[in-house]
Amino acid sequence: MSYLYLLSAILCEIVATTFLKSSDGFTKWLPSVVTVVMYVISFAFLSFTLRTIPTGIAYAIWSGVGIIGISIIAWFVHDQKLDFPAMLGMAFIVAGVVIMNVFSKSGH
Numbered sequence: 001m002s003y004l005y006l007l008s009a010i011l012c013e014i015v016a017t018t019f020l021k022s023s024d025g026f027t028k029w030l031p032s033v034v035t036v037v038m039y040v041i042s043f044a045f046l047s048f049t050l051r052t053i054p055t056g057i058a059y060a061i062w063s064g065v066g067i068i069g070i071s072i073i074a075w076f077v078h079d080q081k082l083d084f085p086a087m088l089g090m091a092f093i094v095a096g097v098v099i100m101n102v103f104s105k106s107g108h
Contacts, residue, residue: 005048010062012042014069021078057100064093 016038023031049058068090074080082090 002049002052005045006053006058006061009042009045009049010065010069012038012045013062013066014073016042017066017070018073018077021074057104060100061097064097067093 016035019031019034019038022028023035026032026035046058046062049062071080071082071086071090075082
């Protein structure tokens with residue numbers, strides 16, 4: 001169940017950050033409200049995750065997967081293209097998350 005909470009936290013954070021860009025510095029009310037509400041929900045789900053998954057592991061996964069998700073959404077929604085070094089860096093993030101989940105005993 002903890003990983004379902006973590007996935008929910010990640011998805012809410014991705015939505016919140018996408019709307020943060022659309023809020024134009026909190027000058028547009030609807031994207032601003034969506035941003036705040038989704039961040040609150042994201043942190044709630046993250047706090048549920050921390051009941052059983054160590055903070056360092058949960059946060060690394062939450063932020064790493066969030067970075068990748070935001071980058072993909074920004075590519076399509078906000079036309080923010082990524083160059084090779086950016087994609088390479090995200091590949092390292094994916095590798096780090098996989099290594100932590102497959103090989104580390106810290107999160108189990």
